Structures are given as C-alpha cells and as structure tokens.
Amino acid sequence: MADGNDANGTARSRLTRRALLAGAGGGVLAAPVLAQRLIGDGMIDLGLPGGPSERPLTPRFPGKGEMVVHRVRPPVLETPMAVFDQGTITPNDRFFVRWNWDMPTQINAAAHRVAVGGAVRQPVSLTLDDIANAGDHVDVVAINQCAGNGRGFSQPRVTGGQWGNGAMGCARWTGVRLKDVLAKAGVADGAARVRFAGLDVPMVDGAPQFIKSIPIDIAMRDDVLVAWGMNGESLPLLHGYPLRIVVPGWFSTYWVKMLSTIEVLTGDDDSYYVAKTYRVPTAPVTPQDKGFETVPITAMPPRSFITSHADGAVIALGQPLELRGIAMGGDAALAKVDLVGAGLELPCELGPDEGTYGFRRWSLRIPEVTGDLAQIGARATNANGITQPAEQAWNPSGYARNVIERISLRAQ
Amino acid sequence: MKHWAIILVGLLAGCDSRPDVVFADAAITLPDDLTELPPGPGRQAVVENCTACHSPSTMLQQPQVPRAKWESIVGKMIETYKAPVDEKAIPDIVDYFVAVQAAQATNPGGSAAGQ
Numbered sequence: 378m379a380d381g382n383d384a385n386g387t388a389r390s391r392l393t394r395r396a397l398l399a400g401a402g403g404g405v406l407a408a409p410v411l412a413q414r415l416i417g418d419g420m421i422d423l424g425l426p427g428g429p430s431e432r433p434l435t436p437r438f439p440g441k442g443e444m445v446v447h448r449v450r451p452p453v454l455e456t457p458m459a460v461f462d463q464g465t466i467t468p469n470d471r472f473f474v475r476w477n478w479d480m481p482t483q484i485n486a487a488a489h490r491v492a493v494g495g496a497v498r499q500p501v502s503l504t505l506d507d508i509a510n511a512g513d514h515v516d517v518v519a520i521n522q523c524a525g526n527g528r529g530f531s532q533p534r535v536t537g538g539q540w541g542n543g544a545m546g547c548a549r550w551t552g553v554r555l556k557d558v559l560a561k562a563g564v565a566d567g568a569a570r571v572r573f574a575g576l577d578v579p580m581v582d583g584a585p586q587f588i589k590s591i592p593i594d595i596a597m598r599d600d601v602l603v604a605w606g607m608n609g610e611s612l613p614l615l616h617g618y619p620l621r622i623v624v625p626g627w628f629s630t631y632w633v634k635m636l637s638t639i640e641v642l643t644g645d646d647d648s649y650y651v652a653k654t655y656r657v658p659t660a661p662v663t664p665q666d667k668g669f670e671t672v673p674i675t676a677m678p679p680r681s682f683i684t685s686h687a688d689g690a691v692i693a694l695g696q697p698l699e700l701r702g703i704a705m706g707g708d709a710a711l712a713k714v715d716l717v718g719a720g721l722e723l724p725c726e727l728g729p730d731e732g733t734y735g736f737r738r739w740s741l742r743i744p745e746v747t748g749d750l751a752q753i754g755a756r757a758t759n760a761n762g763i764t765q766p767a768e769q770a771w772n773p774s775g776y777a778r779n780v781i782e783r784i785s786l787r788a789q
Numbered sequence: 790m791k792h793w794a795i796i797l798v799g800l801l802a803g804c805d806s807r808p809d810v811v812f813a814d815a816a817i818t819l820p821d822d823l824t825e826l827p828p829g830p831g832r833q834a835v836v837e838n839c840t841a842c843h844s845p846s847t848m849l850q851q852p853q854v855p856r857a858k859w860e861s862i863v864g865k866m867i868e869t870y871k872a873p874v875d876e877k878a879i880p881d882i883v884d885y886f887v888a889v890q891a892a893q894a895t896n897p898g899g900s901a902a903g904q
Binding site for chain 2: 451538
C-alpha cells in the first residue's frame with residue numbers, strides 16, 4: 378500500500394486517481410478468477426462471478442491492518458483470505474467487521490450500563506465491573522462468521538453485502554457466562570428467549586433496531602458469554618467494546634456488540650431481524666419461488682479452505698506437494714477433512730484442536746505430482762456427520778454458504 | 790469460587806480487591822468514504838436521498854439486477870428502514886443505478902472505486 382497508516386490525504390488522492398482513471402476507460406481487467414488476486418494500487422479482486430469484483434484494500438481503519446472495504450460507513454470490512462494461511466487464530470487487526478447501523482465511536486466506561494429486564498425476578502442495571510464480577514472468567518476459542526459470508530459467490534447472484542469468504546474469523550473470547558449475568562436479575566418462570574440490544578441504533582425514527590434473540594436453552598449454555606476480551610486484549614471498538622455476546626457455533630448475527638440491554642422473553646421474538654430477516658428456507662427453493670416457509674439462521678455448518686495455494690497456481694511435476702488449509706466443524710467439532718476432486722479422495726492430517734468451535738489446520742502431502750490437479754477442494758465433516766456439499770443450495774439471501782471451495786493447480 | 794479468584798488476583802496486584810479486568814474509556818475516528826459516485830443520470834437524487842445513512846461503496850458493489858429489483862430496494866429502504874426519501878426522487882435514484890450497472894457490465898471486474 379502506498380498510503381500506509383498515516384496520511385488520509387495520500388489515500389484520498391490515490392483512490393480518487395484510480396476512480397478517475399477507470400472513469401476515463403483506463404481499467405482493462407482480466408476475467409475474475411476464483412481466488413483472490415492482488416491487482417496493485419491498493420485493490421483486490423474477490424473473484425465474484427459477473428462482478429463488480431474489485432474492492433479497495435486499506436489499512437486506514439483504526440486498529441486495523443489491510444482490510445477489504447465493502448462499506449466505509451457504517452463499516453463493513455472483510456479479511457483477505459491470505460490471513461487464514463497464517464494461523465488458526467485471526468489477529469484482531471485483521472478480523473472482519475460488520476455493523477448494520479451507524480456505530481458509536483466513543484465509550485464512557487464508567488457510565489456504561491447493561492440493563493437486564495423482561496421476564497426476570499428483579500430488573501437490574503449493571504456496571505461493567507458488575508458484569509466482570511458476575512461469575513467465573515471464561516475463555517472460549519470460537520469462530521465468528523457472518524451469516525452472509527460468501528454471498529458474493531451466490532449464483533444467481535443476490536443483493537446485499539457482497540462478501541467473498543473472508544467474513545469470518547476465529548478468536549479467543551474472554552468474559553463471563555451469560556447465565557451468570559442473567560442470575561443477577563433472576564430468570565422468571567416461562568422464559569423462552571433472551572434478546573440483546575447494543576448501542577448501535579437506527580438514524581431515523583421508526584426503523585428497526587438491530588436486536589437479536591436466542592432460545593433460553595442456548596442462553597444458559599456454559600460457553601455462551603458476555604465477553605470483553607478478544608485474543609487477550611480488550612474488545613476493539615470496531616468489534617463491540619465494551620461487551621459483546623458470544624454464541625459459539627452460531628452465526629455472528631447473534632453476537633450483539635456494544636451490549637446495553639438483555640431482555641428475557643416469554644414467547645416468540647417478533648422483532649424485525651429475527652422475524653423478517655436473517656432467515657433461510659426450510660426446504661430447497663429456486664429464484665422463482667415466493668412465499669415459502671423460513672426459519673431463523675442459527676447454527677453454522679462445516680467449512681474448509683485451501684490456504685496454501687491460489688487458484689491457478691503452478692506446482693512442480695514429479696515433485697511432492699504439500700497442501701494445507703483451515704477447517705471448521707460449525708456447531709459441532711470437526712471430525713475430518715478430505716481432499717477431493719481430480720479423482721482423489723485423500724484424508725488430511727488435522728492440526729492441534731484448540732476447541733470445538735475454532736478453526737483447525739489441515740495438511741496433506743501428495744508424494745508425487747503426476748499432472749494437473751483440476752477442481753480440487755477440501756471437504757470438512759463434523760462430529761454430527763454433516764459434510765460439506767458438492768453443490769451449494771441457493772437461497773434468496775445468500776446465507777450459510779458451505780459448498781466445497783475448489784481450486785485448480787497446474788503441473789509443469 | 791469466583792470471589793476467591795478475584796481476591797487472589799487482588800492480592801497479587803497489591804492487596805486491591807478490584808476485578809482483574811479494567812474497562813477504560815475508548816474512542817476512535819473512522820475514515821471518510823473516498824469512493825465517489827460516478828457521474829450518471831439521477832446522481833444528485835442519490836446524493837440527496839441515500840448517502841445520509843450509508844456511504845457509496847456498497848451501493849456500487851451490487852451484482853447486475855433488473856430495474857424492478859432496484860425499485861424494490863429503494864422501496865425497502867423507505868418502508869422498512871424509514872429512509873426519508875423524496876418520493877419524486879425514486880425514479881431518478883433507480884435510473885442512476887440502472888445506468889451505473891450498465892457501465893459496470895462493460896467492465897466485469899470493475900469496483901466501486903473504479904467505476
């Protein structure tokens with residue numbers, strides 16, 4: 378990057394120049410490929426079918442290294458796939474960011490309160506120290522993945538945030554159990570769900586606030602947290618400082634940031650982001666279908682990625698080949714990863730297990746490359762026996778992509 | 790159990806019984822969106838009605854969709870998200886995105902910043 382961390386002015390002139398060049402017909406581009414391609418001048422090609430596929434790559438966000446920019450305000454930033462080859466824990470400065478509504482940019486810690494109310498015995502308003510004192514401090518390694526991760530690869534394409542596959546990350550989260558915070562108020566009989574709200578609110582009256590709820594049995598799990606720590610540091614503001622909900626195994630839409638309200642519900646949640654959006658069809662649908670039944674998107678399916686090689690990379694004929702990547706089991710432990718495609722079905726070796734809901738390394742050594750490896754992919758299976766599919770079931774919001782992600786390698 | 794842990798940490802930290810986590814005030818400054826809306830029919834209507842809530846980038850990154858889809862997106866912003874869009878501006882807003890996407894179609898890699 379030419380602009381570094383310092384000069385907004387430099388970045389401004391660079392991007393503007395780029396816009397002017399392209400606007401003048403200067404941007405002659407190759408067809409998108411399946412892998413990400415650094416194309417110079419602070420841009421990255423996400424390989425989205427049909428485009429637009431190029432995004433700015435910038436380190437200009439506070440506390441962030443180079444991130445793929447989908448939206449500046451409110452921020453939506455994607456992790457470049459190259460980061461996932463570096464380890465199973467995603468560094469805070471490369472972790473994806475997604476806000477639905479404008480985010481507050483300032484937190485007064487002493488003034489912050491978390492209201493716990495609804496179907497409770499005694500509503501309480503808790504300080505941050507009250508939260509930290511609510512119970513044992515717990516560490517959980519868990520993947521935080523946007524429900525729409527990979528939406529940009531949907532075919533037919535669907536509107537919405539056009540993510541590549543980098544709207545995911547794995548961190549060590551530190552906090553107290555949600556159930557210990559709930560105990561400060563006492564959950565009343567008949568509790569069905571627990572709903573969360575944060576400090577991010579709509580800019581216009583009457584628009585739906587981004588509030589989300591989970592069933593009471595999920596809320597009472599030992600690993601569902603009210604977290605303040607991310608990889609041994611305070612949660613960065615972009616990730617929800619001072620507190621966010623952590624629901625290991627579930628998509629990040631439930632991991633409400635800048636937590637300010639916890640509300641126990643006795644019935645269904647009819648709020649917009651539960652009842653109307655973040656929902657998936659209960660049976661396969663086509664783009665022509667209308668009026669089908671849907672349910673909230675909740676638990677994550679298994680996924681895996683080859684991170685050692687880009688699509689189209691050249692490999693040495695007659696030589697051994699080391700392939701590696703990362704995989705996740707979703708809402709259950711990862712059971713196995715196989716390399717499939719090109720007539721192969723080879724079990725991969727798994728790296729250290731850092732927790733049921735984290736990434737695991739996988740690796741595979743092929744003793745001798747005897748030809749091109751076309752359309753190979755890693756295929757993860759979790760402990761519930763759920764395996765990544767060869768074809769992606771289409772849904773109108775492009776949620777929960779987990780098809781086997783394939784690349785082709787050229788031997789020479 | 791928990792209180793023991795806190796007291797222990799407190800002792801180690803110097804006979805202070807505060808919890809071992811410190812919440813400080815925090816503030817950040819977010820960058821401006823450097824993406825410029827490319828010229829096109831209806832551009833002014835987009836500037837006036839859309840950019841108060843979100844910066845241009847995402848608008849310019851959408852896949853090729855028909856005019857009716859842009860009409861439904863603008864309708865959703867008004868009805869669901871209560872965006873204060875001038876009704877008379879709706880055709881101009883839709884015209885703009887149809888035109889921008891037509892230009893993008895000639896440059897499939899083309900990005901928000903590059904359009």
